[in-house]
Amino acid sequence: xxPGSNREHPTFLRSFRYALEGxxxxxxxxxxxxxxxxxxxxxxxxxxxxxxxxxxxILIILCIGLVLFAELVNxxxxxxxxxxxQELHPLAKRAKDIAAASVFTxxxxxxxxxxxxxxxxxxxx
Numbered sequence: 001x002x003p004g005s006n007r008e009h010p011t012f013l014r015s016f017r018y019a020l021e022g023x024x025x026x027x028x029x030x031x032x033x034x035x036x037x038x039x040x041x042x043x044x045x046x047x048x049x050x051x052x053x054x055x056x057x058i059l060i061i062l063c064i065g066l067v068l069f070a071e072l073v074n075x076x077x078x079x080x081x082x083x084x085x086q087e088l089h090p091l092a093k094r095a096k097d098i099a100a101a102s103v104f105t106x107x108x109x110x111x112x113x114x115x116x117x118x119x120x121x122x123x124x125x
Contacts, residue, residue: 026075033071036107040064043114050121059117063110070106074099 010018026033043060052060077099081092 023072026072030071030075032103033068033075036067036071040068046118047121050118050125052117052121056117056121059113063113067103067107067110070103074103 027037043064047057047060078096081095085092
């Protein structure tokens with residue numbers, strides 16, 4: 001597509017299919033996103049078992065979505081860096097390490113939120 005033109009601009013449906021294709025690619029090629037999906041599913045199951053309240057559900061779903069989002073962005077940054085250079089370059093390493101650190105930071109934060117939500121749910125049983 002030519003920037004600024006509508007020539008060959010994908011339809012909304014086609015854009016949605018591209019997004020699903022990207023998600024499918026990440027799931028089939030990236031170990032970490034599969035681990036995060038499994039942890040997210042476990043959190044959802046625990047939420048159903050403990051009968052979380054609406055606010056707790058919002059927190060858990062937001063945390064799951066944000067961690068998956070961060071991992072997808074990290075994966076795309078790594079792909080872009082790999083496309084830009086095949087050599088071991090300090091800036092390439094820096095970009096990849098910082099992108100990975102963002103996922104790690106969000107994962108730890110989400111784990112803390114999950115602990116708070118689930119400990120509270122256990123105490124209300």
